[in-house]
Amino acid sequence: MKNKLYITYCSNKKFPIIEGIPERLYDSTRIQSFIRVCKLTNVDYGILSGKYGIVKNDTIIQNYDTLMPTIYDNEYEGMVSLIQIQLHMLSYREIVYYVPNEYRAKRYVDILKDSCKMYGILLTLINHLSDIHNYTKFDI
Numbered sequence: 001m002k003n004k005l006y007i008t009y010c011s012n013k014k015f016p017i018i019e020g021i022p023e024r025l026y027d028s029t030r031i032q033s034f035i036r037v038c039k040l041t042n043v044d045y046g047i048l049s050g051k052y053g054i055v056k057n058d059t060i061i062q063n064y065d066t067l068m069p070t071i072y073d074n075e076y077e078g079m080v081s082l083i084q085i086q087l088h089m090l091s092y093r094e095i096v097y098y099v100p101n102e103y104r105a106k107r108y109v110d111i112l113k114d115s116c117k118m119y120g121i122l123l124t125l126i127n128h129l130s131d132i133h134n135y136t137k138f139d140i
Contacts, residue, residue, distance in 0.1 A: 002091055006045040006132060007054065008034045008098040009108040012065060019062045022047045022055055034098055037129045044092075048108050053082045054090065070107045083115035094122040098132065 011028035019025075023035050031047065035057070038045035046056040051066040069075040087095075095116060099105050102125065109125070116123045126132065 002044065002093065004043065004094045004096050005054075005090060005092040006034075006038055006043050006096045006098065007048050009068070009105045010047050010049045010055075014063055017063060019060055021058055021060055023057065025061065025063060030100065033129055034132075037132050041133050043132065048083075048097075048112060050108075053079065054086045056090070068107045068111055071110055076111065079111055080114050083111065084118050087115060087119055087121055092121065094124060096124045096126060096132070098126050098129065100127055102127070 008031060011026050011031055013028040014025055015027045017025065022031065026032070026047065035045065038057070044056075046054050046059075048068070049055045049061070049064075049066075050068040051064040052061050055061055069079050095112065097109070097112060099109060102109055113123060
């Protein structure tokens with residue numbers, strides 16, 4: 001089992017391309033800064049997408065415009081199931097979730113919490129990019 005996967009939530013700000021890896025698809029300062037720090041600290045990373053679930057840094061996806069469902073939406077359980085399958089296949093012990101504004105990303109936090117429960121995957125929320133560097137110091 002792998003150690004940690006660092007993720008942040010997606011954005012509706014995207015470059016006008018048909019498909020691409022997260023670094024080339026998302027036109028968001030938050031996401032681009034997150035990717036830059038993850039690359040500098042040499043950690044596994046990805047994006048939590050409202051359409052595709054967990055998208056690893058090297059995965060090509062189609063451009064989209066979909067929000068993560070809330071617990072009140074019919075699609076919620078389907079998205080939880082998709083993310084649970086992805087978490088099982090990715091085989092990480094911990095998800096470190098960069099969420100600068102937890103209230104604004106509540107639907108993403110909720111769905112990730114519910115998804116991690118099934119396999120006992122630890123979910124750690126961090127609010128600052130500097131926490132990625134600080135958090136990696138404790139890896140064995």
